[in-house]
Amino acid sequence: MSSAPPVATPRREFLDGCRDELPILLGVAPFGMIYGLLALRAGLDPFTSQAMSSVVFAGSAQFISAQLIRDGAPAAVLIMTVFVVNLRHALYSASMAAHLKHLGIRWKGLLAYLLTDEAYAVMAARCTRDAGLAEPSPHRHWYFFGAGVTLWGSWQLSTAAGIFLGAQVPDRWSLDFTLALTFIALVFPALKDRAAAAAAVAAGVLSVAALGLPYKLGLVLAAVAGVAVGLGVEARRS
Amino acid sequence: MSWLPALALAGLVTFATRLSFIALLGRVQVPPLLTRALRFVPAAVLSAIIFPELVVQRGAVDLSAGNPRLLAGLLAALVALRTRSVGLTIGSGMLALWALQALLAG
Numbered sequence: 554m555s556s557a558p559p560v561a562t563p564r565r566e567f568l569d570g571c572r573d574e575l576p577i578l579l580g581v582a583p584f585g586m587i588y589g590l591l592a593l594r595a596g597l598d599p600f601t602s603q604a605m606s607s608v609v610f611a612g613s614a615q616f617i618s619a620q621l622i623r624d625g626a627p628a629a630v631l632i633m634t635v636f637v638v639n640l641r642h643a644l645y646s647a648s649m650a651a652h653l654k655h656l657g658i659r660w661k662g663l664l665a666y667l668l669t670d671e672a673y674a675v676m677a678a679r680c681t682r683d684a685g686l687a688e689p690s691p692h693r694h695w696y697f698f699g700a701g702v703t704l705w706g707s708w709q710l711s712t713a714a715g716i717f718l719g720a721q722v723p724d725r726w727s728l729d730f731t732l733a734l735t736f737i738a739l740v741f742p743a744l745k746d747r748a749a750a751a752a753a754v755a756a757g758v759l760s761v762a763a764l765g766l767p768y769k770l771g772l773v774l775a776a777v778a779g780v781a782v783g784l785g786v787e788a789r790r791s
Numbered sequence: 792m793s794w795l796p797a798l799a800l801a802g803l804v805t806f807a808t809r810l811s812f813i814a815l816l817g818r819v820q821v822p823p824l825l826t827r828a829l830r831f832v833p834a835a836v837l838s839a840i841i842f843p844e845l846v847v848q849r850g851a852v853d854l855s856a857g858n859p860r861l862l863a864g865l866l867a868a869l870v871a872l873r874t875r876s877v878g879l880t881i882g883s884g885m886l887a888l889w890a891l892q893a894l895l896a897g
Protein backbone atom coordinates (compact mmCIF):
# COMPACT_ATOMS: atom_id res chain seq x y z
CA MET A 554 0.00 0.00 0.00
CA SER A 555 1.48 3.35 -1.05
CA SER A 556 -0.86 5.85 0.60
CA ALA A 557 -3.95 5.55 2.73
CA PRO A 558 -7.21 6.38 0.91
CA PRO A 559 -8.79 9.68 1.98
CA VAL A 560 -11.10 9.35 4.98
CA ALA A 561 -14.75 9.37 3.89
CA THR A 562 -16.82 12.19 5.36
CA PRO A 563 -19.89 11.40 7.51
CA ARG A 564 -22.05 12.67 4.64
CA ARG A 565 -20.33 10.36 2.16
CA GLU A 566 -20.72 7.38 4.50
CA PHE A 567 -24.37 8.19 5.12
CA LEU A 568 -25.17 8.40 1.40
CA ASP A 569 -23.26 5.17 0.69
CA GLY A 570 -25.32 3.42 3.35
CA CYS A 571 -28.57 4.72 1.82
CA ARG A 572 -27.46 3.61 -1.64
CA ASP A 573 -26.48 0.08 -0.54
CA GLU A 574 -29.85 -0.40 1.16
CA LEU A 575 -31.83 0.52 -1.98
CA PRO A 576 -31.89 -2.89 -3.76
CA ILE A 577 -33.33 -4.51 -0.62
CA LEU A 578 -36.27 -2.13 -0.68
CA LEU A 579 -37.68 -4.01 -3.68
CA GLY A 580 -38.55 -6.89 -1.39
CA VAL A 581 -39.44 -4.76 1.64
CA ALA A 582 -41.92 -2.32 0.09
CA PRO A 583 -44.55 -4.93 -0.96
CA PHE A 584 -44.13 -6.59 2.44
CA GLY A 585 -44.86 -3.29 4.21
CA MET A 586 -47.93 -2.68 2.04
CA ILE A 587 -49.30 -6.13 2.80
CA TYR A 588 -48.69 -5.56 6.50
CA GLY A 589 -50.74 -2.34 6.30
CA LEU A 590 -53.56 -4.26 4.57
CA LEU A 591 -53.54 -7.09 7.11
CA ALA A 592 -53.43 -4.77 10.12
CA LEU A 593 -56.62 -3.05 8.96
CA ARG A 594 -58.24 -6.42 8.24
CA ALA A 595 -57.32 -7.56 11.75
CA GLY A 596 -59.42 -4.72 13.11
CA LEU A 597 -56.72 -2.17 14.04
CA ASP A 598 -57.46 1.46 13.25
CA PRO A 599 -55.18 3.22 10.72
CA PHE A 600 -53.31 5.16 13.42
CA THR A 601 -52.44 2.05 15.47
CA SER A 602 -51.54 0.12 12.32
CA GLN A 603 -49.08 2.84 11.32
CA ALA A 604 -47.79 3.26 14.88
CA MET A 605 -46.86 -0.42 15.05
CA SER A 606 -44.51 0.09 12.11
CA SER A 607 -42.46 2.64 14.02
CA VAL A 608 -42.88 1.28 17.55
CA VAL A 609 -42.22 -2.42 16.86
CA PHE A 610 -40.50 -1.94 13.46
CA ALA A 611 -40.05 -5.65 12.66
CA GLY A 612 -41.87 -7.12 9.67
CA SER A 613 -42.49 -10.71 10.71
CA ALA A 614 -43.40 -9.76 14.30
CA GLN A 615 -45.89 -7.20 12.98
CA PHE A 616 -47.54 -9.79 10.70
CA ILE A 617 -47.91 -12.21 13.60
CA SER A 618 -49.20 -9.44 15.86
CA ALA A 619 -51.89 -8.60 13.30
CA GLN A 620 -52.90 -12.29 13.24
CA LEU A 621 -53.00 -12.54 17.05
CA ILE A 622 -55.07 -9.35 17.29
CA ARG A 623 -57.48 -10.71 14.65
CA ASP A 624 -57.82 -13.95 16.65
CA GLY A 625 -58.41 -12.10 19.91
CA ALA A 626 -55.25 -13.23 21.74
CA PRO A 627 -54.48 -11.57 25.11
CA ALA A 628 -51.96 -8.72 25.21
CA ALA A 629 -49.47 -10.76 27.29
CA VAL A 630 -49.34 -13.45 24.61
CA LEU A 631 -48.81 -10.82 21.92
CA ILE A 632 -45.84 -9.37 23.82
CA MET A 633 -44.35 -12.82 24.51
CA THR A 634 -44.78 -13.88 20.89
CA VAL A 635 -43.10 -10.70 19.61
CA PHE A 636 -40.23 -11.36 22.01
CA VAL A 637 -39.72 -14.93 20.72
CA VAL A 638 -40.12 -13.97 17.05
CA ASN A 639 -37.57 -11.15 17.48
CA LEU A 640 -35.08 -13.16 19.57
CA ARG A 641 -32.99 -13.61 16.44
CA HIS A 642 -32.14 -9.91 16.67
CA ALA A 643 -30.02 -10.75 19.71
CA LEU A 644 -27.76 -12.55 17.23
CA TYR A 645 -27.44 -9.39 15.15
CA SER A 646 -26.76 -7.41 18.31
CA ALA A 647 -23.96 -9.79 19.28
CA SER A 648 -22.53 -9.63 15.78
CA MET A 649 -22.53 -5.80 15.60
CA ALA A 650 -21.42 -5.18 19.19
CA ALA A 651 -17.67 -5.17 18.52
CA HIS A 652 -18.09 -2.75 15.60
CA LEU A 653 -20.05 -0.22 17.68
CA LYS A 654 -18.22 -0.44 20.98
CA HIS A 655 -16.40 2.92 20.61
CA LEU A 656 -19.71 4.82 20.18
CA GLY A 657 -21.70 6.66 22.85
CA ILE A 658 -24.94 5.30 24.20
CA ARG A 659 -27.05 7.55 21.94
CA TRP A 660 -25.50 6.15 18.79
CA LYS A 661 -25.76 2.63 20.18
CA GLY A 662 -29.42 3.16 20.99
CA LEU A 663 -30.19 4.68 17.59
CA LEU A 664 -28.45 1.92 15.64
CA ALA A 665 -30.02 -0.79 17.83
CA TYR A 666 -33.46 0.66 17.06
CA LEU A 667 -32.65 0.42 13.33
CA LEU A 668 -31.20 -3.11 13.57
CA THR A 669 -33.74 -5.00 11.43
CA ASP A 670 -33.03 -8.12 9.33
CA GLU A 671 -32.60 -6.06 6.17
CA ALA A 672 -30.44 -3.31 7.68
CA TYR A 673 -28.29 -5.87 9.48
CA ALA A 674 -27.65 -7.64 6.17
CA VAL A 675 -26.17 -4.43 4.70
CA MET A 676 -24.27 -3.45 7.87
CA ALA A 677 -22.75 -6.92 8.27
CA ALA A 678 -21.68 -6.97 4.60
CA ARG A 679 -19.84 -3.67 5.15
CA CYS A 680 -18.05 -5.07 8.21
CA THR A 681 -16.98 -8.11 6.18
CA ARG A 682 -15.61 -5.83 3.42
CA ASP A 683 -13.71 -3.82 6.05
CA ALA A 684 -12.22 -6.92 7.68
CA GLY A 685 -8.95 -6.52 5.75
CA LEU A 686 -8.43 -2.90 6.77
CA ALA A 687 -6.09 -2.00 9.60
CA GLU A 688 -8.44 0.75 10.69
CA PRO A 689 -12.05 1.03 9.47
CA SER A 690 -13.39 4.47 8.57
CA PRO A 691 -13.95 6.56 11.71
CA HIS A 692 -17.36 7.61 10.38
CA ARG A 693 -18.59 4.13 9.53
CA HIS A 694 -21.51 4.45 11.95
CA TRP A 695 -22.95 7.04 9.53
CA TYR A 696 -23.01 4.30 6.91
CA PHE A 697 -24.96 2.03 9.30
CA PHE A 698 -27.30 4.93 10.05
CA GLY A 699 -27.86 5.60 6.33
CA ALA A 700 -28.72 1.96 5.64
CA GLY A 701 -31.01 1.70 8.69
CA VAL A 702 -32.86 4.97 8.19
CA THR A 703 -33.45 4.22 4.49
CA LEU A 704 -35.12 0.97 5.43
CA TRP A 705 -37.07 2.73 8.20
CA GLY A 706 -38.42 5.36 5.81
CA SER A 707 -39.48 2.84 3.20
CA TRP A 708 -41.18 0.70 5.87
CA GLN A 709 -43.22 3.68 7.12
CA LEU A 710 -44.18 4.77 3.59
CA SER A 711 -45.12 1.28 2.41
CA THR A 712 -47.19 0.70 5.56
CA ALA A 713 -49.02 3.95 4.87
CA ALA A 714 -49.62 2.90 1.26
CA GLY A 715 -51.00 -0.45 2.42
CA ILE A 716 -53.35 1.24 4.89
CA PHE A 717 -54.47 3.66 2.17
CA LEU A 718 -55.14 0.88 -0.35
CA GLY A 719 -56.48 -1.48 2.28
CA ALA A 720 -60.16 -1.16 1.55
CA GLN A 721 -59.72 -1.72 -2.18
CA VAL A 722 -58.07 -5.16 -2.22
CA PRO A 723 -60.61 -8.00 -2.25
CA ASP A 724 -60.25 -10.96 0.14
CA ARG A 725 -60.16 -13.50 -2.68
CA TRP A 726 -56.65 -12.29 -3.65
CA SER A 727 -55.47 -14.15 -0.51
CA LEU A 728 -52.61 -11.68 -0.02
CA ASP A 729 -52.18 -12.90 3.56
CA PHE A 730 -50.54 -16.01 2.04
CA THR A 731 -47.49 -13.91 1.13
CA LEU A 732 -46.52 -14.10 4.81
CA ALA A 733 -46.10 -17.89 4.71
CA LEU A 734 -44.36 -17.63 1.33
CA THR A 735 -41.88 -15.03 2.53
CA PHE A 736 -40.95 -17.20 5.49
CA ILE A 737 -40.67 -20.28 3.27
CA ALA A 738 -38.19 -18.31 1.15
CA LEU A 739 -36.18 -17.43 4.27
CA VAL A 740 -36.30 -20.81 6.05
CA PHE A 741 -35.74 -23.51 3.46
CA PRO A 742 -32.40 -22.33 2.05
CA ALA A 743 -31.15 -21.79 5.63
CA LEU A 744 -31.68 -25.40 6.79
CA LYS A 745 -28.05 -26.31 6.29
CA ASP A 746 -27.70 -29.25 8.68
CA ARG A 747 -29.73 -31.95 10.36
CA ALA A 748 -30.03 -30.12 13.69
CA ALA A 749 -31.54 -27.01 12.06
CA ALA A 750 -33.92 -29.15 10.00
CA ALA A 751 -34.99 -31.07 13.12
CA ALA A 752 -35.64 -27.77 14.95
CA ALA A 753 -37.78 -26.54 12.05
CA VAL A 754 -39.83 -29.74 11.67
CA ALA A 755 -40.38 -30.14 15.42
CA ALA A 756 -41.51 -26.53 15.82
CA GLY A 757 -43.78 -26.74 12.76
CA VAL A 758 -45.50 -29.98 13.73
CA LEU A 759 -45.90 -28.87 17.36
CA SER A 760 -47.41 -25.53 16.38
CA VAL A 761 -50.11 -27.39 14.40
CA ALA A 762 -50.65 -29.86 17.26
CA ALA A 763 -50.86 -27.00 19.77
CA LEU A 764 -53.45 -24.96 17.84
CA GLY A 765 -56.13 -25.90 20.37
CA LEU A 766 -54.16 -24.39 23.24
CA PRO A 767 -55.79 -21.38 24.91
CA TYR A 768 -54.57 -17.83 24.38
CA LYS A 769 -52.72 -18.71 21.15
CA LEU A 770 -49.74 -19.92 23.18
CA GLY A 771 -48.92 -22.61 20.62
CA LEU A 772 -46.46 -20.54 18.58
CA VAL A 773 -44.28 -19.64 21.56
CA LEU A 774 -44.26 -23.18 22.98
CA ALA A 775 -43.57 -24.76 19.59
CA ALA A 776 -40.69 -22.36 18.92
CA VAL A 777 -39.08 -23.03 22.30
CA ALA A 778 -39.49 -26.80 21.84
CA GLY A 779 -38.01 -26.55 18.33
CA VAL A 780 -34.90 -24.80 19.68
CA ALA A 781 -34.55 -27.52 22.35
CA VAL A 782 -34.83 -30.26 19.71
CA GLY A 783 -32.18 -28.52 17.59
CA LEU A 784 -29.81 -28.32 20.57
CA GLY A 785 -30.48 -31.99 21.40
CA VAL A 786 -29.77 -33.23 17.88
CA GLU A 787 -26.62 -31.12 17.70
CA ALA A 788 -25.37 -32.45 21.05
CA ARG A 789 -25.92 -36.07 20.02
CA ARG A 790 -23.99 -35.68 16.79
CA SER A 791 -20.96 -33.92 18.27
CA MET B 792 -59.80 -1.89 23.58
CA SER B 793 -56.72 -0.05 22.42
CA TRP B 794 -53.76 -2.19 21.47
CA LEU B 795 -51.31 0.71 21.76
CA PRO B 796 -50.02 -0.04 25.30
CA ALA B 797 -49.38 -3.71 24.43
CA LEU B 798 -47.68 -2.69 21.18
CA ALA B 799 -45.53 -0.16 23.02
CA LEU B 800 -44.36 -2.93 25.36
CA ALA B 801 -43.75 -5.24 22.40
CA GLY B 802 -41.67 -2.47 20.82
CA LEU B 803 -39.70 -1.98 24.02
CA VAL B 804 -38.98 -5.73 24.23
CA THR B 805 -37.81 -5.71 20.60
CA PHE B 806 -35.58 -2.69 21.18
CA ALA B 807 -34.09 -4.28 24.31
CA THR B 808 -33.30 -7.45 22.32
CA ARG B 809 -31.57 -5.44 19.58
CA LEU B 810 -29.64 -3.34 22.10
CA SER B 811 -28.70 -6.26 24.38
CA PHE B 812 -25.20 -7.24 23.30
CA ILE B 813 -24.39 -3.84 21.80
CA ALA B 814 -24.90 -2.25 25.22
CA LEU B 815 -23.36 -5.06 27.28
CA LEU B 816 -20.21 -5.69 25.30
CA GLY B 817 -17.14 -5.95 27.44
CA ARG B 818 -19.16 -6.32 30.63
CA VAL B 819 -20.85 -9.67 30.00
CA GLN B 820 -19.69 -12.76 28.18
CA VAL B 821 -22.30 -14.40 25.97
CA PRO B 822 -22.93 -17.88 27.43
CA PRO B 823 -22.01 -20.51 24.82
CA LEU B 824 -25.31 -22.36 25.29
CA LEU B 825 -27.21 -19.18 24.44
CA THR B 826 -25.16 -18.65 21.29
CA ARG B 827 -25.87 -22.23 20.21
CA ALA B 828 -29.57 -21.92 21.01
CA LEU B 829 -29.95 -18.62 19.16
CA ARG B 830 -28.81 -20.31 15.96
CA PHE B 831 -32.00 -22.40 15.94
CA VAL B 832 -34.37 -19.54 16.71
CA PRO B 833 -35.11 -18.33 13.16
CA ALA B 834 -35.80 -21.84 11.77
CA ALA B 835 -37.99 -22.82 14.75
CA VAL B 836 -39.98 -19.58 14.89
CA LEU B 837 -40.56 -19.26 11.17
CA SER B 838 -41.57 -22.94 10.80
CA ALA B 839 -43.99 -22.61 13.71
CA ILE B 840 -45.61 -19.78 11.75
CA ILE B 841 -45.53 -21.50 8.34
CA PHE B 842 -46.94 -24.94 9.17
CA PRO B 843 -50.38 -23.86 10.46
CA GLU B 844 -50.71 -21.44 7.53
CA LEU B 845 -50.32 -24.36 5.12
CA VAL B 846 -52.14 -27.27 6.73
CA VAL B 847 -54.98 -25.66 8.69
CA GLN B 848 -58.07 -24.79 6.67
CA ARG B 849 -61.13 -23.31 8.39
CA GLY B 850 -59.89 -24.43 11.80
CA ALA B 851 -59.13 -28.07 10.90
CA VAL B 852 -55.99 -29.88 9.72
CA ASP B 853 -56.32 -30.68 5.99
CA LEU B 854 -53.50 -32.72 4.41
CA SER B 855 -55.49 -33.58 1.26
CA ALA B 856 -54.90 -32.52 -2.35
CA GLY B 857 -57.97 -30.33 -1.95
CA ASN B 858 -56.00 -27.87 0.20
CA PRO B 859 -54.64 -25.23 -2.20
CA ARG B 860 -52.41 -23.54 0.40
CA LEU B 861 -50.61 -26.80 1.18
CA LEU B 862 -49.89 -27.54 -2.49
CA ALA B 863 -48.88 -23.95 -3.29
CA GLY B 864 -46.64 -23.87 -0.20
CA LEU B 865 -44.88 -27.11 -1.16
CA LEU B 866 -44.24 -25.77 -4.66
CA ALA B 867 -42.90 -22.53 -3.18
CA ALA B 868 -40.59 -24.54 -0.90
CA LEU B 869 -39.11 -26.31 -3.93
CA VAL B 870 -38.62 -22.97 -5.69
CA ALA B 871 -36.99 -21.55 -2.55
CA LEU B 872 -34.56 -24.49 -2.34
CA ARG B 873 -33.70 -24.26 -6.02
CA THR B 874 -33.47 -20.51 -6.58
CA ARG B 875 -32.92 -19.02 -3.09
CA SER B 876 -34.88 -16.04 -4.40
CA VAL B 877 -37.51 -14.41 -2.18
CA GLY B 878 -39.21 -12.80 -5.18
CA LEU B 879 -39.50 -16.02 -7.20
CA THR B 880 -40.72 -17.95 -4.15
CA ILE B 881 -43.50 -15.46 -3.40
CA GLY B 882 -44.40 -15.08 -7.09
CA SER B 883 -44.64 -18.79 -7.86
CA GLY B 884 -46.48 -19.51 -4.59
CA MET B 885 -49.13 -16.85 -5.22
CA LEU B 886 -49.63 -17.89 -8.86
CA ALA B 887 -50.00 -21.53 -7.78
CA LEU B 888 -52.49 -20.56 -5.06
CA TRP B 889 -54.63 -18.51 -7.46
CA ALA B 890 -54.57 -21.27 -10.10
CA LEU B 891 -55.49 -23.97 -7.57
CA GLN B 892 -58.25 -21.85 -6.05
CA ALA B 893 -59.69 -21.28 -9.53
CA LEU B 894 -59.47 -25.01 -10.32
CA LEU B 895 -61.07 -26.10 -7.07
CA ALA B 896 -63.82 -23.51 -7.39
CA GLY B 897 -64.56 -24.41 -11.02
